[in-house]
Amino acid sequence: MQLPFKLSWRRSDWGALFSYYLFFFYFSGITHILLQISGTTIFVGMRQAIVMSLLWLIPVMLVPRFARQIAAVIGIVLWAFSLVTLGYFCIYGQEFSQGVLFTIFESNAVESSEFIAHYFVWWMIPVLLLHSLAAYWLWRRLGRLAISQRAAWAVTALILVLLFVQPMFKQLVINGASLDHAVEKLHDRMEPAVPWQMVIGYAHYRKQLANMEALLEQNSRIPPLANLQDANAGQPATLVLVIGESTNRQRMSLYGYQRNTTPNLDAIRGELSVFQNVVSSRPHTIESLMQVLTFADQEHPDLYLTKPSLMNMMHQAGYKSYWITNHQTITKRNTMLANFSKQTDEQFYMNNSRAQNSREYDANVFAPFEEALRDPAPRKFIVVHLLGTHMKYEYRYPAEFDYFKDREGVPAVLNHDQVQVYNNYDNAVRYNDYVMSTLIGNLREHAPNSLMVYFSDHGEDVYDAPGHNMLGRNEGKPTLPMYAVPFIIWTSEQWKVNHDVHFDGMMDRPYSNAHFIHTWADLVGLSFDGFDPTLSLVNSQFKEHPLLIGDPYEPSTIRTLDLHAHE
Numbered sequence: 354m355q356l357p358f359k360l361s362w363r364r365s366d367w368g369a370l371f372s373y374y375l376f377f378f379y380f381s382g383i384t385h386i387l388l389q390i391s392g393t394t395i396f397v398g399m400r401q402a403i404v405m406s407l408l409w410l411i412p413v414m415l416v417p418r419f420a421r422q423i424a425a426v427i428g429i430v431l432w433a434f435s436l437v438t439l440g441y442f443c444i445y446g447q448e449f450s451q452g453v454l455f456t457i458f459e460s461n462a463v464e465s466s467e468f469i470a471h472y473f474v475w476w477m478i479p480v481l482l483l484h485s486l487a488a489y490w491l492w493r494r495l496g497r498l499a500i501s502q503r504a505a506w507a508v509t510a511l512i513l514v515l516l517f518v519q520p521m522f523k524q525l526v527i528n529g530a531s532l533d534h535a536v537e538k539l540h541d542r543m544e545p546a547v548p549w550q551m552v553i554g555y556a557h558y559r560k561q562l563a564n565m566e567a568l569l570e571q572n573s574r575i576p577p578l579a580n581l582q583d584a585n586a587g588q589p590a591t592l593v594l595v596i597g598e599s600t601n602r603q604r605m606s607l608y609g610y611q612r613n614t615t616p617n618l619d620a621i622r623g624e625l626s627v628f629q630n631v632v633s634s635r636p637h638t639i640e641s642l643m644q645v646l647t648f649a650d651q652e653h654p655d656l657y658l659t660k661p662s663l664m665n666m667m668h669q670a671g672y673k674s675y676w677i678t679n680h681q682t683i684t685k686r687n688t689m690l691a692n693f694s695k696q697t698d699e700q701f702y703m704n705n706s707r708a709q710n711s712r713e714y715d716a717n718v719f720a721p722f723e724e725a726l727r728d729p730a731p732r733k734f735i736v737v738h739l740l741g742t743h744m745k746y747e748y749r750y751p752a753e754f755d756y757f758k759d760r761e762g763v764p765a766v767l768n769h770d771q772v773q774v775y776n777n778y779d780n781a782v783r784y785n786d787y788v789m790s791t792l793i794g795n796l797r798e799h800a801p802n803s804l805m806v807y808f809s810d811h812g813e814d815v816y817d818a819p820g821h822n823m824l825g826r827n828e829g830k831p832t833l834p835m836y837a838v839p840f841i842i843w844t845s846e847q848w849k850v851n852h853d854v855h856f857d858g859m860m861d862r863p864y865s866n867a868h869f870i871h872t873w874a875d876l877v878g879l880s881f882d883g884f885d886p887t888l889s890l891v892n893s894q895f896k897e898h899p900l901l902i903g904d905p906y907e908p909s910t911i912r913t914l915d916l917h918a919h920e
Contacts (some may be wrong), residue, residue, distance in 0.1 A: 405546035584878030591800035597809035598741030617790030631840035750784035
């Protein structure tokens with residue numbers, strides 16, 4: 354009974370089928386190969402493109418008589434989409450994503466035309482022509498496809514199981530996920546391959562845009578702060594809030610770390626107020642900033658829904674506001690950040706990478722920061738959101754900042770691979786020092802009356818806590834490095850003349866950044882109904898409050914962070 358199947362299987366021309374596969378893979382693969390050669394991102398996208406390109410074999414196998422014609426039709430569609438993705442890589446050195454669509458569609462007509470004009474430059478013509486000729490050459494090499502019907506159906510079934518059945522089964526049955534979550538995960542697997550980068554990317558963009566617009570509509574209905582008073586009303590000023598990412602202050606020489614990870618900030622320490630005991634309330638970006646940038650905190654986590662945000666407050670005070678970010682733009686995870694950004698007057702989205710683990714250096718923020726400083730508006734509020742020292746650390750800094758390479762200063766228990774990660778993190782911290790010192794230098798030069806506050810959204814445990822076996826963050830198993838953040842204030846000479854910036858006796862205060870909105874208001878001279886001086890880090894009426902960590906929506910997880918637990 355099995356003999357005819359074996360004979361028909363052997364009569365199939367697998368070499369020819371592989372040639373068809375190479376033709377289809379080429380349209381996705383060329384960009385992914387370039388991404389890997391350039392070291393721009395991790396291998397996951399390449400792997401997913403390799404697998405998803407199998408899909409196009411199904412129609413040519415099922416109708417082998419017209420295989421070349423079918424391949425031509427599919428190839429034209431894939432070619433058209435690949436022109437966009439390859440062109441985007443050639444210009445920006447990154448993988449195309451829904452963030453690109455957000456940048457184009459959410460900009461005005463002039464900005465969009467400028468983006469597209471920059472996108473198409475003269476040398477793109479020979480590059481895309483060569484790409485097209487290579488695709489045509491691959492198609493010309495396609496010959497007659499000899500494959501038995503039984504083999505075609507068997508391979509088709511195998512491909513469908515690999516691409517769709519197995520991933521859905523894993524999510525729905527093994528992981529117990531919802532159908533929506535399973536479909537979302539399937540989309541993530543498909544997206545690195547053309548044409549799905551644009552098709553799924555656009556669908557995700559529309560969905561997250563709707564979510565963001567709903568949040569903005571809700572925010573627009575929140576009443577303004579009552580009895581807002583501004584001690585600096587009418588005075589020109591530039592106020593800057595720099596939000597870092599995943600930076601543990603314990604790994605900064607500015608805070609006493611033995612390795613020289615912050616040489617530039619160390620050099621200007623006399624200009625800085627360096628607070629020693631500030632912590633984040635949550636070890637994840639969105640959850641942390643939902644409290645940092647609003648009146649929400651661990652005991653009142655939903656106040657961001659009913660009270661103005663820090664951005665709303667600054668708008669009410671008459672400041673022109675800017676949001677400059679090197680984070681991914683509009684993803685399901687980052688919708689809240691996009692919502693915060695849209696509460697400002699101008700936005701600069703500098704990172705359109707599809708994958709978080711891609712090389713997007715924080716030097717990206719320099720140009721828009723300088724542009725904001727040149728804006729003639731007399732009163733400016735600028736938020737700069739850095740990618741900081743986010744995993745994977747080796748993607749956070751360029752080659753010239755590969756400074757730490759040996760075991761000196763590294764815990765002796767770490768193995769070779771762990772030492773590499775440890776060094777990569779310190780190199781990322783050192784690059785972050787360069788970024789911060791550059792921003793301060795620009796502010797010093799272009800904004801005579803200015804103030805900057807810098808902190809990280811949360812910390813990161815990179816083999817720091819006792820045992821030296823933790824990497825990353827785990828809210829269920831908290832360690833101090835996950836929450837210990839730098840908190841630094843810099844002020845210009847003119848600002849010092851007109852404001853009290855002597856924080857003697859304040860810089861050792863234990864403080865949770867969940868209450869930051871009160872500190873910021875105090876620093877910039879704002880008061881209003883609901884302002885609580887006991888929650889301001891720089892107020893004489895400050896009172897020490899428990900440093901609460903954990904998930905406020907699961908009260909059993911709430912606990913008090915011990916600042917001395919890991920000393």
